[in-house]
Amino acid sequence: MSGKEDYRARLTHLVRGMLTGDGREIVRTLVAGSRSESIKMFIEGNQEKRFGKLQAHLEFMAQGIEGIERYVRSYILCQPLSPYATVFVDAERFLVWLERTVMLLPEQQDFVAYQRAQHRIAAKARHNRRDYVQFDKLSRRMDPLNIGFALDDEDSWIHLNPMHVWTRFHTDVLLDGEAVPPVDVLCYAALEELRTTMLDSFGTQLVRELSMYGPCTLSQWSALSRAAGRDEIFEFCTSLAELRLIAVDGA
Amino acid sequence: MTPAIGLALREENRVVLDEPALSAVEVTFERANDDLRIENYVGGMDFDYVSVHALKLSPASADPPKTDYLDAVRRVADENGADSISDHLGFTRDGDDGVELGHFSVPPFTSVALDVTCENIEIIQNYFGERHFFIENIAYLFQFDGEMSEAEFLNAVLARTGCGWLLDVTNVYANALNHRYDAYEFIRSVMPSAGRVQIHLAGGFFEEDGIYIDSHSHPIPKEVWELYEFALMIGRGKVDAVFIERDQNFPDESGWRGEVRKARDLAERQSVTS
Numbered sequence: 169m170s171g172k173e174d175y176r177a178r179l180t181h182l183v184r185g186m187l188t189g190d191g192r193e194i195v196r197t198l199v200a201g202s203r204s205e206s207i208k209m210f211i212e213g214n215q216e217k218r219f220g221k222l223q224a225h226l227e228f229m230a231q232g233i234e235g236i237e238r239y240v241r242s243y244i245l246c247q248p249l250s251p252y253a254t255v256f257v258d259a260e261r262f263l264v265w266l267e268r269t270v271m272l273l274p275e276q277q278d279f280v281a282y283q284r285a286q287h288r289i290a291a292k293a294r295h296n297r298r299d300y301v302q303f304d305k306l307s308r309r310m311d312p313l314n315i316g317f318a319l320d321d322e323d324s325w326i327h328l329n330p331m332h333v334w335t336r337f338h339t340d341v342l343l344d345g346e347a348v349p350p351v352d353v354l355c356y357a358a359l360e361e362l363r364t365t366m367l368d369s370f371g372t373q374l375v376r377e378l379s380m381y382g383p384c385t386l387s388q389w390s391a392l393s394r395a396a397g398r399d400e401i402f403e404f405c406t407s408l409a410e411l412r413l414i415a416v417d418g419a
Numbered sequence: 420m421t422p423a424i425g426l427a428l429r430e431e432n433r434v435v436l437d438e439p440a441l442s443a444v445e446v447t448f449e450r451a452n453d454d455l456r457i458e459n460y461v462g463g464m465d466f467d468y469v470s471v472h473a474l475k476l477s478p479a480s481a482d483p484p485k486t487d488y489l490d491a492v493r494r495v496a497d498e499n500g501a502d503s504i505s506d507h508l509g510f511t512r513d514g515d516d517g518v519e520l521g522h523f524s525v526p527p528f529t530s531v532a533l534d535v536t537c538e539n540i541e542i543i544q545n546y547f548g549e550r551h552f553f554i555e556n557i558a559y560l561f562q563f564d565g566e567m568s569e570a571e572f573l574n575a576v577l578a579r580t581g582c583g584w585l586l587d588v589t590n591v592y593a594n595a596l597n598h599r600y601d602a603y604e605f606i607r608s609v610m611p612s613a614g615r616v617q618i619h620l621a622g623g624f625f626e627e628d629g630i631y632i633d634s635h636s637h638p639i640p641k642e643v644w645e646l647y648e649f650a651l652m653i654g655r656g657k658v659d660a661v662f663i664e665r666d667q668n669f670p671d672e673s674g675w676r677g678e679v680r681k682a683r684d685l686a687e688r689q690s691v692t693s
Contacts, residue, residue: 171531176481178527179513182563183520197527199562206560214521248518252475252488256454290454297494304457360455 186211187248215244221255222262232279232341239266260287275341282342285335285355286362292331293357299330300357306415307358315409315416319402324418325383326405328375332356332413358412365411370395374404378414421690422618422651422658423468424683428460431669436464438676440683443468445505445662449475451495459498468660469501470553470617476506478539478554479526481514489546496550503659505553505585505617506543508536508573523557528565528572533579540580551659553617555585556609558593558633569594570605574612583615583659588646589639593623593631606650616657620647620682621664636667639678644685651689661686 185194186207195204222240223230230236243265249258263280266272272280293300306327310318318324337343338350343366352372355364367375373395378384381392386405390398408414425443426432429450435441444466451460451471461469473492476484496504509523526532544552556573565572577584586606595602610616622637639647651658663678670678 172481172535175529175531175535176514179481179510180517182524183513183518186520186524187518197563199564202561209560210522210524218521249521251512251515251517251519252485253519254449254452293454301457357455360457362455 218244218249218258222259225255225259226262226283229279229283233266233272233276239270242269256287256290260284263287275339278337278339278342281335281337282353282355282364285333285353285364288333289331289355289357289362292333296330303327303329303331303415304359306417307412310409310415312410315406316402318416318418319386319405321418322385322387324416325385326378326389327383327415327417328378329356329358329413329415331358354413356413363411365413371404374401375408375413420656421683421686423466423660424679424686425466425468425660425662426675426679427472427619427662427664429665429669432665432675433462435672435675435679436462438679440676440680442466443470443660443662445470445472445660445664446495446499446501447471448473448492448495451499452491459500460495461499468503469499470503470505470660470662471496471499471501473504473506474523475511475519476539476543477509477511477523478506478543479508479510479532479536480512480539481535483539483542485515489543493547496547501550503551503553503583503617504543504547505555505583507555507557508576509557509559525557525559525562525569526572527563528567528569530566532565533567533572533575536576537579540576540582544580544582551583551615553583553585553615555587555619556590556594557587558590560597560630562598570608573609577609577612577614581614583617584609584613585617585619586610586613586650586654587619587621587633588650589619589621589623589633589643592640592643592646593633596629596631602646603649606646607653610650610653610657613654613657615659616650616654617659618647618650618661619664620644620661620678634667635664638670638674639663644681647682648685648689651686655689658686 182194192204194207219240226236243262247265263284333355334352335355336350336352340349343351347366351366353364353366377393377395386402390401405414409416423443425441427445444461446460448471471492492504507523509525511523512519554576591602591605620639620643621635622639623631623633624637625631661682663682
């Protein structure tokens with residue numbers, strides 16, 4: 169084995185020893201006089217930091233899954249952190265582990281679906297940062313009083329917020345009695361926040377249309393739409409702009 | 420020349436960024452790398468000196484950092500107008516296919532570890548180009564069997580790669596107490612190998628068994644201020660920036676300002692006597 173491979177093997181031994189045991193095996197590789205408690209402190213300190221990050225990140229889920237802290241601790245003990253993992257990545261792995269390990273109630277599955285939608289938006293924002301920033305700029309530039317004029321302008325394009333994902337709730341636990349499940353819910357990023365909105369079937373169809381067509385003018389959309397006429401789309405766009413789900417250039 | 424003086428930027432100390440004694444900030448990459456953030460982390464403010472402090476470059480790992488991670492660090496550096504980038508002399512993972520410890524560990528001070536660390540730092544420096552890279556000495560509670568001392572290892576890293584030294588004065592203080600060596604001698608022996616220096620200052624606490632924990636949770640102790648003065652004196656002309664770190668038990672506004680002013684006063688006094 170080359171020196172570097174030897175070194176890799178040594179680090180692997182050290183890292184695994186620190187993650188899987190109580191550090192006793194590592195103590196033998198320490199300079200004379202080192203104390204096993206120091207290794208233990210290091211290991212426990214790292215686990216606590218990871219726990220703290222996950223706990224803060226999964227705060228909302230804790231409302232729907234009693235004893236989630238216990239599950240997070242079990243997960244940390246059996247699933248080492250992967251290289252470079254952010255808290256989003258670690259939390260997503262936790263969700264996968266949770267679904268495999270625990271028989272979740274349908275209500276709890278809705279909390280998982282909601283959390284997962286947030287992770288998907290964050291991943292979208294990370295991988296398509298240019299689109300995210302461009303839409304944000306366009307959206308912030310819009311004057312709410314000018315949206316109507318802009319929509320009527322043949323040169324103004326309607327852009328759907330690219331940082332959105334759909335998720336489905338199968339129970340009413342997160343619906344506040346506003347709809348009868350199953351319901352498709354739109355999660356999206358706006359003004360550096362994660363937001364959620366529920367659309368009726370008409371609205372859902374229109375958003376899916378816009379997603380399919382890409383940026384277009386009101387006239388183009390109206391000509392292509394199977395769901396609505398120009399006036400209905402105009403009204404709908406006004407509401408979507410308020411939610412920052414669309415941006416209209418020139419507004 | 421007086422170094423730029425500032426804080427490791429936290430939400431809790433944004434209220435004192437108008438402090439006249441403050442001219443620099445350190446942006447922790449893992450805090451600034453928020454997928455949903457649009458504005459830059461320094462909030463559009465102008466500083467004389469900005470440094471991005473990374474936690475997972477892991478230069479003592481068997482593999483160099485992945486390009487995705489380097490790209491992300493560079494993006495945050497670009498967005499915040501950073502002059503430099505830094506990370507710790509340690510490893511947070513074994514290799515690319517391995518696992519992450521979550522916090523950096525001190526490497527075994529061996530010649531192979533030295534070769535690997537220098538190779539990785541050279542890759543990092545080549546990647547960041549004009550931006551200076553600084554390597555920080557870390558606080559450790561245990562030390563693996565090795566072939567040389569930490570000071571010898573660090574000296575060799577600085578001399579071979581030409582990277583800067585992020586001298587964490589509190590880490591030297593903690594290690595000197597916990598591993599029984601002379602903190603002044605450590606700084607005196609390493610400083611000549613460093614072409615450029617940044618300084619970290621923080622405060623920790625003593626465990627019941629007398630171990631000093633660098634927890635960034637207390638005011639900077641008198642002994643660390645004295646060591647800082649010594650570092651400024653022997654590193655005269657090399658120190659680019661000084662950053663105060665605090666992560667717990669946050670002080671009130673006057674506490675933040677008081678430490679920044681003191682760091683500047685001591686640095687200016689050294690400049691005057693030079």
